[in-house]
Amino acid sequence: MAEDGAEWWSEETVAVVTGASRGIGLEVCRQLADKGLTVVMTARKPQERLSEPAQLFLQEAAEAGKKKIIFHTLDITQQQSVMDFVDWLKQHVGFVDILVNNAGVNNSAIDWGAVESDDNDKRAVMGHLVWANGTSDRYKSARGCLETNFYGTKRLTKALLPLLRPSSHKPRIVNVSSRYGLLWPLRDEELRKQLCHTVNLTEEKIDQVLDMFLEDVKSEKGMDRWPSNLPTYSISKISLNAYTRLLALQLHDKACVNSVHPGYVMTDMNFGIGDISPAEGAAYLVRVALLPPGGPSGHNFLESKDVGF
Numbered sequence: 001m002a003e004d005g006a007e008w009w010s011e012e013t014v015a016v017v018t019g020a021s022r023g024i025g026l027e028v029c030r031q032l033a034d035k036g037l038t039v040v041m042t043a044r045k046p047q048e049r050l051s052e053p054a055q056l057f058l059q060e061a062a063e064a065g066k067k068k069i070i071f072h073t074l075d076i077t078q079q080q081s082v083m084d085f086v087d088w089l090k091q092h093v094g095f096v097d098i099l100v101n102n103a104g105v106n107n108s109a110i111d112w113g114a115v116e117s118d119d120n121d122k123r124a125v126m127g128h129l130v131w132a133n134g135t136s137d138r139y140k141s142a143r144g145c146l147e148t149n150f151y152g153t154k155r156l157t158k159a160l161l162p163l164l165r166p167s168s169h170k171p172r173i174v175n176v177s178s179r180y181g182l183l184w185p186l187r188d189e190e191l192r193k194q195l196c197h198t199v200n201l202t203e204e205k206i207d208q209v210l211d212m213f214l215e216d217v218k219s220e221k222g223m224d225r226w227p228s229n230l231p232t233y234s235i236s237k238i239s240l241n242a243y244t245r246l247l248a249l250q251l252h253d254k255a256c257v258n259s260v261h262p263g264y265v266m267t268d269m270n271f272g273i274g275d276i277s278p279a280e281g282a283a284y285l286v287r288v289a290l291l292p293p294g295g296p297s298g299h300n301f302l303e304s305k306d307v308g309f
């Protein structure tokens with residue numbers, strides 16, 4: 001077992017990162033590659049349609065002869081894409097030591113019409129986030145967000161479980177969550193209790209909560225029990241956090257599973273607004289991915305603070 005602070009990883013350590021076409025995911029790949037791990041960088045777009053920095057990253061890696069950075073397409077919402085990826089990984093790489101579930105969507109827009117023209121306060125701009133217009137669009141948008149942030153993440157994670165390589169330092173799963181995933185903004189006490197008691201938690205219970213949420217969005221009733229701020233995004237990350245705790249329990253001596261909020265990061269998801277750069281946000285995720293052996297599992301970090309759920 002590696003000593004505290006010692007590097008337990010090597011170029012044989014395989015890290016899979018989702019949603020790495022841009023933003024935080026790309027920076028996670030860059031930092032893991034800089035630390036010498038083998039990085040399987042994935043994105044739903046083909047390589048030639050990735051962001052310019054992502055293409056540059058892959059191009060420079062290829063020019064430097066770095067064979068330890070490998071790209072593969074992966075759309076976590078598509079069962080076939082997940083199956084194709086896992087088959088390819090099995091054949092060409094064999095196993096996984098670290099999975100960073102970074103891919104995510106917010107599905108909100110800024111109502112620029114409501115923003116005062118002289119409003120220079122970036123946070124005030126974010127106060128004008130709007131959901132889709134109309135019930136049917138809202139429902140579609142809510143389903144899409146849950147399909148990516150929760151069901152897609154769970155789909156890929158389950159498909160990769162058989163490839164997690166047993167080791168003394170244990171494989172790690174890092175679920176990229178959000179401060180919006182904390183339980184307290186959930187306004188219904190019963191729902192909060194249902195998601196909070198890990199021992200009684202099941203996948204079915206999480207699904208039931210999500211079905212209930214979608215029904216409320218559809219009927220436009222009962223929305224007062226859900227978080228008032230970014231309800232869909234929030235509930236997607238609340239359920240992801242519940243899954244983190246459930247999976248950590250299920251895999252207790254086989255893998256470490258943790259949730260991490262990367263900070264308020266200047267990425268496309270936030271219309272370029274935020275407190276820190278994508279590289280700074282990525283560093284919080286990489287920190288948890290590379291914690292010394294014997295570290296926590298089933299925990300939730302806001303940046304580097306272990307805060308509970």
Ligand SMILES: NC(=O)c1ccc[n+]([C@@H]2O[C@H](COP(=O)([O-])OP(=O)(O)OC[C@H]3O[C@@H](n4cnc5c(N)ncnc54)[C@H](OP(=O)(O)O)[C@@H]3O)[C@@H](O)[C@H]2O)c1
Pocket residue numbers: 018019020021022023024025043044045074075076077101102103104105148152176177178179261262263264265266267268269270274
């Ligand atoms: N930025 C923040 O302040 C902040 C705060 C808390 C949590 N987070 C979380 O951090 C993660 C990364 O977000 P970001 O800020 O870097 O946002 P971003 O720049 O919008 O990047 C999101 C990434 O997810 C990918 N993606 C979306 N749907 C996908 C799918 N179905 N399959 C595979 N990839 C998919 C996107 O790919 P495309 O290029 O193909 O769209 C993109 O690469 C998300 O989980 C987000 O919720 C961000």
